[in-house]
Amino acid sequence: MTGARIPAVVVADIRKSYGGLKAVDGVSFTVAEGEFFGILGPNGAGKTTTLEIVEGLRKADDGRVTLLGEQPWPRNPKLLPRIGVQLQASSFFEKLTAREQLQTFGSLYGVSRQRADEMLELVGLADKADVQENKLSGGQRQRLSIACALVHDPDVVFLDEPTAALDPQARRNLWDVLRAIQARGKTIVYTTHYLDEAEILCDRVAIMDRGRILAMDAPATLVRGLDAPTHVVLQKGLLTREAARGITGVEDAQEDEVSLTISTRKPAPVLSALAERGTLDGLQVRTATLEDVFLGLTGREYRA
Amino acid sequence: MTAFRSLSVAMVKGFLRDRMTLFFVFLFPLMFLVVFGLLLGDSGSDKTKIAAVGEGPVLSALEQTGALELEEYGDEATARQKVNDGDLPAAVVVDGDRVDVWFAASDQVAAGTVIGIVSGAVDKMNLGAASVPPRFTLEAKPVEDASLKPIQYLTPGILSWAISISGVFGAALTMVSWRKKQVLRRIRLAPVSATTVLSSRVLVSVGTALAQGVVFVAVATLPVFGLQLTGQWYLALPLLVLGTTAFFAIGMLVGAFCKTEEAASGAANIIILPMAFLSGTFFPVENAPAWLQTVSNVFPLRHMNDGMLDVLVRGKGLESLLLPSAVLIAFTLVVGTIATRLFRWED
Numbered sequence: 001m002t003g004a005r006i007p008a009v010v011v012a013d014i015r016k017s018y019g020g021l022k023a024v025d026g027v028s029f030t031v032a033e034g035e036f037f038g039i040l041g042p043n044g045a046g047k048t049t050t051l052e053i054v055e056g057l058r059k060a061d062d063g064r065v066t067l068l069g070e071q072p073w074p075r076n077p078k079l080l081p082r083i084g085v086q087l088q089a090s091s092f093f094e095k096l097t098a099r100e101q102l103q104t105f106g107s108l109y110g111v112s113r114q115r116a117d118e119m120l121e122l123v124g125l126a127d128k129a130d131v132q133e134n135k136l137s138g139g140q141r142q143r144l145s146i147a148c149a150l151v152h153d154p155d156v157v158f159l160d161e162p163t164a165a166l167d168p169q170a171r172r173n174l175w176d177v178l179r180a181i182q183a184r185g186k187t188i189v190y191t192t193h194y195l196d197e198a199e200i201l202c203d204r205v206a207i208m209d210r211g212r213i214l215a216m217d218a219p220a221t222l223v224r225g226l227d228a229p230t231h232v233v234l235q236k237g238l239l240t241r242e243a244a245r246g247i248t249g250v251e252d253a254q255e256d257e258v259s260l261t262i263s264t265r266k267p268a269p270v271l272s273a274l275a276e277r278g279t280l281d282g283l284q285v286r287t288a289t290l291e292d293v294f295l296g297l298t299g300r301e302y303r304a
Numbered sequence: 305m306t307a308f309r310s311l312s313v314a315m316v317k318g319f320l321r322d323r324m325t326l327f328f329v330f331l332f333p334l335m336f337l338v339v340f341g342l343l344l345g346d347s348g349s350d351k352t353k354i355a356a357v358g359e360g361p362v363l364s365a366l367e368q369t370g371a372l373e374l375e376e377y378g379d380e381a382t383a384r385q386k387v388n389d390g391d392l393p394a395a396v397v398v399d400g401d402r403v404d405v406w407f408a409a410s411d412q413v414a415a416g417t418v419i420g421i422v423s424g425a426v427d428k429m430n431l432g433a434a435s436v437p438p439r440f441t442l443e444a445k446p447v448e449d450a451s452l453k454p455i456q457y458l459t460p461g462i463l464s465w466a467i468s469i470s471g472v473f474g475a476a477l478t479m480v481s482w483r484k485k486q487v488l489r490r491i492r493l494a495p496v497s498a499t500t501v502l503s504s505r506v507l508v509s510v511g512t513a514l515a516q517g518v519v520f521v522a523v524a525t526l527p528v529f530g531l532q533l534t535g536q537w538y539l540a541l542p543l544l545v546l547g548t549t550a551f552f553a554i555g556m557l558v559g560a561f562c563k564t565e566e567a568a569s570g571a572a573n574i575i576i577l578p579m580a581f582l583s584g585t586f587f588p589v590e591n592a593p594a595w596l597q598t599v600s601n602v603f604p605l606r607h608m609n610d611g612m613l614d615v616l617v618r619g620k621g622l623e624s625l626l627l628p629s630a631v632l633i634a635f636t637l638v639v640g641t642i643a644t645r646l647f648r649w650e651d
Contacts, residue, residue, distance in 0.1 A: 057489065080495040091486040093314045095321040100314065107310035108494035132321075148490075 006069050008033045008156050008187040009054060014063030016049055023049045024060070025211035031189055031204075033155075036182050038202035039191045040290070042302065046211040047191040048160055054189070055085050055158055068155060081109055084154035086162060090141045092133040098144050099129040102151050109152035119147040123177050139170025143177055150181065157181060159190040163197060175201060195290035195302060199223075207294060214297040219290055226296050228288035229263040232270060236260055238279040247273045307496045311504040315478070319508065328473065329512060330519055333466035337458060337520060340586065341529040344454035354418055355383035358398035365425040366396065372421055380404075394418040452617060455531050459524040460540075460612035461585040466520065467513045467544065468551045468576055468605050474509045475555025476568040484564070488649050506552055513548040514541075534619035540612055542625060546632035547608040553636050554604075556643035563651060579603045584610075607631040 009031040016024040024046045031037040039047045052058040054065050056072030056079065065072055070079045092101050102116035120126045123143040128136060136144060142162055149157060162178070163171045171194075178201060182188055192198055198205050199219040206216040215222055229251055234244075236259050244253035249266035264270045267285065274280060294302040319325055356363055356374040366372050375392065377383040383395040387406050393414035394407040405422050407415035431438060482488045491501055517540070524531035554575060562568040582599065583589065583606035589597055600606045611628030614620040 055493065057493070075492065077495045080493060083493075085490070085493050087486045087490060091490040093487060094318040094481070096314055096317060100317065104310050104314040105490070105494070108307045108491065108496045110307070152494075 005033055007031060008035070008068060009037075009189060010064075010066040011050075011054060012064045014050070014053055014060040014065060016046075016053060016058065016061050022211045024053065026063075027208070027211070027213055028063075029206055029213065029216060031156075031187060033187055034182070034185055036178075036188045036201060036203045037190070038198040038205040039189070039208055040193065040195055040198045040205055041208035042193055045208040047208055050208070051158055051160055051189065051191055055083065057085075081152055082155045084149035084152065084157045086145050086149040086157075086159045090133075090145050092141075092145070092148075095132055095134075097130050097132050098125055098136065098140075101133055101144060102147055105148045106151040111152050115151055115153075119151050122150070122180060123147045124173065137170070139166050139173060142166060142170070142174060146174075146177060146181075150186075154186070156187045156189065159188065161191050161193065163192060163194060171197065195294065199290050205290070207290070207297065209294075209298055215293065222290065222293045223288050226288050226293050227265070228292045228296070229265050230267040230288070231286040232262040232264065232267065232274070233284040233286065234260045234262070234274070234279055235282045238281065239274075239277065249273075307494075308500050308504050311501060312507050315505060315508045316511070319474075319512070325473075329466065329470045330516065333462050333469065333516075334520065334523060336465075336586070337462045337524060337529075340458050340462075341455050341524065344458070352414060352417060353392060355386045355392050355395035356398075357383045357395065360398050360400075362398055362403055362422075362425055362429055363396070365429065366422065369421055369425065372418065396422055452613075453530070455524055455529045456617040457588065457613070458586070459520060459531050460616045461583075461609050463517060463520045464547060464583075464605055464608045464612050465576075465580045465585040466516050467547050467608075468579065470512045470516065471509055471548045471551025472555040472558065472572045472576055473569070474512065475505065475552045476558040476562065476572050477555075477565055478505060479556060479559030480562050480565050480568045483559075483648065483650060486650065492649055506549065509552050510545055510548050513544045517541075517544055531617075533616060536619065536621060537616055539615035539622060539625055543608055543611045543615070543628060543632070546629055546636070547604065549636040550604040550608075550632045550639070553639040553643055557639055557646070560643055560646035560648065579605050582606070583608075604632055604635045 007030045009029075011027060011029050013026050013028050014024055015022070015026055027046070027050055029037075039050060041047055049058065053060045054067060054072065056065075056067070056075060059073050067079060068082055070076055072079055072083075093104055096104065098120060099116050102119050103113050106113065106115050117126070117129065120129050123146060125136075125140060125143055125147065128140060133141065133144065146159060146162055149159070159178075163174050166174065175197070178188065178190070190202075202219060204216065204218050205222070206213045207222075208214065217225070236255060236257070239260060241253050241255050241260065244250055244260060244262050247262075247270055249264050249270045250262050251265065252263040254261045254263075262270065271285070274283070291302045351371060351373040353373045353375055356366075356376050357378070357380050363374065367374055374396075375386075377386070377395075380395075380397050383397060384406050386392045387395050387408050390408060390410070392408075393411050394405055396418075397404040397406070403422065403426055405419055407418060409415070479488075482491075492498075521531065521533065521537075523529070525533070555572065558568055558571045558575070562571055580586070582592075582596065583603045584600070585605070589600055589606070589609075592600070607628040611625055614624035618624075
């Protein structure tokens with residue numbers, strides 16, 4: 001490992017319009033080798049188009065993309081074995097079992113058939129090897145399609161909303177798979193509209209809205225930079241609103257039917273003051289999240 | 305495994321595991337072969353059934369002709385009622401030396417046949433009764449003619465039709481479904497050429513056509529149907545392959561235009577059904593008006609049918625392949641080129 005390595009992905013000011021709609025409107029970012037990079041934003045933010053331009057599936061109207069030091073457009077066969085792409089739809093061959101799907105996709109890259117079982121193991125589908133794709137659950141299908149993207153051992157993996165439409169348990173299972181892939185030293189570029197998920201998984205995120213990147217950094221840095229107050233939530237009745245407002249460091253206190261919510265930028269002294277009053281029962285502390293970052297950036301609530 | 309081989313294997317597996325496709329490729333056309341084969345099986349050998357009243361040498365002579373089947377009735381009124389009702393074409397009433405034939409005026413052909421046979425028998429009787437030696441002699445001799453027994457005609461026609469179904473539907477549905485499910489896109493992201501993907505799909509279609517040929521000919525040669533192949537049946541193989549590529553090209557064209565499987569099925573049916581009827585799949589196109597025969601020449605199925613008939617059952621040689629093959633190749637090239645131009649990897 002030398003420090004002189006080129007970044008896995010360099011995107012410089014790409015643009016793409018469909019008719020009058022600017023789907024991607026001047027997007028730039030760089031992804032280092034081995035990094036887990038997330039592109040987040042609501043539906044229609046331009047995430048998928050951005051990803052497709054980077055993968056070489058679409059031509060940008062303007063701007064430059066360098067992928068592993070190569071141009072992905074026009075279709076660059078030299079680059080193809082080094083990138084793995086999971087498409088938004090689950091693209092499989094009809095009526096083939098999980099193992100056969102992997103063997104068929106693998107053969108397009110000339111990899112051995114044994115590789116299929118290895119991949120099934122990685123995504124936790126070893127016991128479903130002989131099940132036909134259409135009989136798998138949504139989460140299992142997603143894992144299979146990720147396995148298909150990885151079957152030829154690419155350096156950079158692109159995943160388009162791999163956790164969309166999954167139940168919470170299936171999402172968490174998939175997080176383990178994604179972490180395992182990163183542990184293998186792969187560079188991962190993925191899109192999601194779940195901000196909480198990106199916060200947990202990604203080294204760095206780019207928040208996109210209406211074709212532009214609004215902010216880009218490590219999730220923790222983005223949240224810290226927001227300077228948003230911490231919310232301390234108490235059971236209602238333990239403390240009056242006025243008493244709460246009297247505590248040093250409390251900026252605001254709001255009450256609803258079940259709880260009292262205290263906003264503060266100095267949670268430590270506030271918490272110790274609450275402890276002195278013996279009102280810590282059922283207490284919850286909520287710090288700012290990427291959703292607050294999105295709210296701060298766009299002035300509107302985040303809606304996936 | 306090479307990409308070509310594994311793509312072919314993947315498609316064959318998908319094909320064999322899809323009952324619906326198997327039905328439309330094998331059972332559906334086979335049903336037509338069986339139904340038409342049985343329906344038309346012994347047409348032409350049917351005796352004409354007529355009513356008969358009375359007895360005597362004339363009726364015995366009529367029975368011996370082998371052309372008429374006599375249904376006996378006790379009285380003239382019942383027999384005539386049968387003719388009046390349209391159940392039987394004619395009634396022969398023998399009363400001593402008098403022979404009356406009542407016939408249905410609506411069916412002139414059957415009536416002519418019956419009257420001819422009856423008058424022949426009566427004349428013979430008269431001649432015998434008059435003890436005059438016959439001056440003219442008649443001898444009937446059978447000739448092998450070019451018109452075919454129905455099964456001989458149906459098998460090549462229905463086989464060609466079945467191949468057009470599997471060719472057009474196979475290409476169109478694979479293309480539409482792979483594009484919709486983004487399999488095409490996924491393949492495009494792999495270092496494999498479009499030619500590899502296309503040729504493996506064509507190979508699967510050709511294999512399907514050969515399998516159809518084996519199954520259909522095997523069923524048609526069963527004793528119930530009685531197909532008899534000529535010695536040069538293997539000349540049909542190039543036609544099977546060329547026909548498949550021509551229909552595959554049509555399927556690609558359909559697949560290029562249609563966005564959903566439903567639309568593609570509809571479009572494929574709209575092309576295949578009229579083509580099948582006008583190309584002589586179920587009945588000889590020679591019976592159709594001249595202008596319709598001219599129109600039918602634009603269909604590749606028409607030429608495939610002609611070629612298949614010639615080499616499978618008419619016993620013609622290599623030279624009969626020339627025109628059909630040339631037409632099918634030209635068709636494949638022209639339609640294939642247009643389809644390639646219109647091809648889209650994604651919607």
